[in-house]
Amino acid sequence: MTTILQATQRWLLGLMLACYVLAGVFPAPGEALRAAAVPAPAGAGELTPPMVLLAVMLFNAGLGVRLAELRVVVRRPVRLVLGVAANALSPLIVLPLLALGLRTWPDPAEAEGLVVGLMLVLAMPIAGGAASWGQNAGGNVPLVVAMVIGSTLLSPLTVPLGMHVAGVLVGPYGAGALDDTAKVDVIARTGAGVFALVSVVLPCLVGVLARMLLGEERVRRVLPAVKAVKAVNLVNILLLCYVNAAGALGQALAHPDLLLLALVLSGAVCCLAFYCGRWLSSWTRCDRPDGISLTFATGMNNSGAAAVLAACRLSHRPEVLLPILSYSLPQKIVAGAAGTPPSTSGLPASPPPRERRRRRRPGVKVESNTCVPTQVSRYAAGRSTTLEAPRSVRRLHGHRPLTPRRRETPRVRTDLPGLRGDPKWLPLPGDYAVECQSSDELG
Numbered sequence: 459m460t461t462i463l464q465a466t467q468r469w470l471l472g473l474m475l476a477c478y479v480l481a482g483v484f485p486a487p488g489e490a491l492r493a494a495a496v497p498a499p500a501g502a503g504e505l506t507p508p509m510v511l512l513a514v515m516l517f518n519a520g521l522g523v524r525l526a527e528l529r530v531v532v533r534r535p536v537r538l539v540l541g542v543a544a545n546a547l548s549p550l551i552v553l554p555l556l557a558l559g560l561r562t563w564p565d566p567a568e569a570e571g572l573v574v575g576l577m578l579v580l581a582m583p584i585a586g587g588a589a590s591w592g593q594n595a596g597g598n599v600p601l602v603v604a605m606v607i608g609s610t611l612l613s614p615l616t617v618p619l620g621m622h623v624a625g626v627l628v629g630p631y632g633a634g635a636l637d638d639t640a641k642v643d644v645i646a647r648t649g650a651g652v653f654a655l656v657s658v659v660l661p662c663l664v665g666v667l668a669r670m671l672l673g674e675e676r677v678r679r680v681l682p683a684v685k686a687v688k689a690v691n692l693v694n695i696l697l698l699c700y701v702n703a704a705g706a707l708g709q710a711l712a713h714p715d716l717l718l719l720a721l722v723l724s725g726a727v728c729c730l731a732f733y734c735g736r737w738l739s740s741w742t743r744c745d746r747p748d749g750i751s752l753t754f755a756t757g758m759n760n761s762g763a764a765a766v767l768a769a770c771r772l773s774h775r776p777e778v779l780l781p782i783l784s785y786s787l788p789q790k791i792v793a794g795a796a797g798t799p800p801s802t803s804g805l806p807a808s809p810p811p812r813e814r815r816r817r818r819r820p821g822v823k824v825e826s827n828t829c830v831p832t833q834v835s836r837y838a839a840g841r842s843t844t845l846e847a848p849r850s851v852r853r854l855h856g857h858r859p860l861t862p863r864r865r866e867t868p869r870v871r872t873d874l875p876g877l878r879g880d881p882k883w884l885p886l887p888g889d890y891a892v893e894c895q896s897s898d899e900l901g
Contacts, residue, residue, distance in 0.1 A: 512762060
């Protein structure tokens with residue numbers, strides 16, 4: 459099972475492309491699934507299979523949120539607010555420039571459909587995959603998770619706002635090209651907010667609440683079920699790719715120039731979003747982990763949710779769905795490039811630990827494989843560092859090294875991923891920082 463999951467994750471991009479090809483060759487099953495609908499409870503519209511698949515994915519994402527890590531981030535909310543605001547406001551800067559550049563396209567209906575599709579992507583909350591990409595790049599994972607939750611909670615406001623902006627950009631003639639002069643505004647007033655609430659916010663909150671009710675002890679007991687959750691998520695991703703693309707790609711292939719334009723625009727907008735995040739992290743002088751988190755939060759959006767909304771409301775307009783489907787490919791490529799470790803990204807490598815101790819003043823560096831004694835925690839608090847060590851670690855360990863043989867190891871194991879520190883505060887000499895095995899080895 460583990461080998462299959464690892465292989466699927468490694469070849470996920472290729473499998474997504476295969477699903478797109480399958481949707482173009484055999485679109486009938488996907489169109490039937492997309493057309494099926496049942497009334498939602500409490501008069502919240504209709505539930506379709508793509509909406510259910512999206513809700514299951516977001517429920518699993520909420521189930522993986524550790525509230526202890528979120529509490530650490532909430533105590534220092536400036537970076538959190540900055541990341542959520544940057545993700546929500548960046549479309550207001552990018553899309554007007556894009557709409558202005560597309561005025562020279564021969565077919566106004568196609569150009570305006572591309573604008574609406576890209577606005578749908580950028581109006582969606584931060585993608586849950588930003589946490590995984592940020593973790594691989596050495597970012598502040600709790601901060602990314604908090605940004606994802608924050609932008610998700612704001613999606614009932616940001617998605618209708620994005621639709622209103624799209625309606626203004628395409629103008630009355632452009633909205634008419636979408637078969638109704640008020641089509642975009644109607645979706646913004648009635649459908650977008652309800653969709654974000656039912657399919658995005660509620661499943662995520664239910665997952666967080668389920669973890670709270672279960673408790674960390676019970677969650678640790680069912681850790682083997684995590685593989686099943688990952689398998690469900692992978693199946694959902696591939697099914698969503700097929701269902702959302704069914705029918706749309708077949709029509710788009712008849713216009714290869716439109717397909718090429720959608721790919722180019724999606725890649726350009728994605729690169730610009732990541733560049734804005736990196737510039738913002740540099741301008742605010744974030745440390746490296748927080749800067750990586752801010753970059754991924756600004757650059758990654760939930761394109762799956764945008765595709766579900768477009769497939770439900772604008773499935774008859776392939777030029778709207780096409781940029782959404784093509785956005786996933788450059789987003790993953792740019793995320794992989796932005797998440798390159800420092801040693802392979804062309805940046806100067808960090809000096810060895812002994813050189814850093816001799817050349818710089820003593821301080822504190824906390825990673826997932828470092829114990830934190832009480833004295834170091836007090837020192838860090840007095841120096842106003844970004845050290846956030848869970849109380850159980852500070853209380854249980856003085857200068858004693860942590861090994862898997864000690865009784866308190868299982869309790870500390872859940873706290874290790876929450877430890878972080880500012881790179882400018884480096885290890886204290888002597889026994890003030892005690893190395894231990896990593897959380898993966900302890901598990």
